[in-house]
Amino acid sequence: MPVLAIGFLVTLPVLLPVVLALLWLDRRRLLLAAASSHCRFCGCVLGEDSVELANAKWAVIMAKRQDESLRLIRRVKLRMVRNMDAICPACGAIHIFDRESRIFHPLRKL
Numbered sequence: 317m318p319v320l321a322i323g324f325l326v327t328l329p330v331l332l333p334v335v336l337a338l339l340w341l342d343r344r345r346l347l348l349a350a351a352s353s354h355c356r357f358c359g360c361v362l363g364e365d366s367v368e369l370a371n372a373k374w375a376v377i378m379a380k381r382q383d384e385s386l387r388l389i390r391r392v393k394l395r396m397v398r399n400m401d402a403i404c405p406a407c408g409a410i411h412i413f414d415r416e417s418r419i420f421h422p423l424r425k426l
């Protein structure tokens with residue numbers, strides 16, 4: 317086990333910038349796709365606001381789930397799959413981003 321910890325610490329200066337660069341690249345792709353995508357329900361351009369709306373909504377959902385899980389069972393950690401990447405600022409429709417095709421797909425209206 318100490319070998320893994322030492323290996324992690326040795327590779328951390330290389331891994332951390334790579335992970336940060338990949339996260340930045342993923343967010344940039346998401347924002348570029350959002351800027352050129354339209355809501356399938358109302359035709360409004362999704363844009364950066366829709367991504368921020370989805371991030372805020374997801375933070376609220378996760379905080380609520382965290383409180384519920386802590387109250388019910390303290391030892392169980394829930395595995396969550398994020399199912400929203402953009403929320404239309406005009407009609408509130410939830411869209412998910414397909415990272416392979418770089419297209420937003422509508423899931424449902426709120």
Ligand SMILES: [Zn+2]
Binds near residue numbers: 355356358406407
């Ligand atoms: Zn819409």
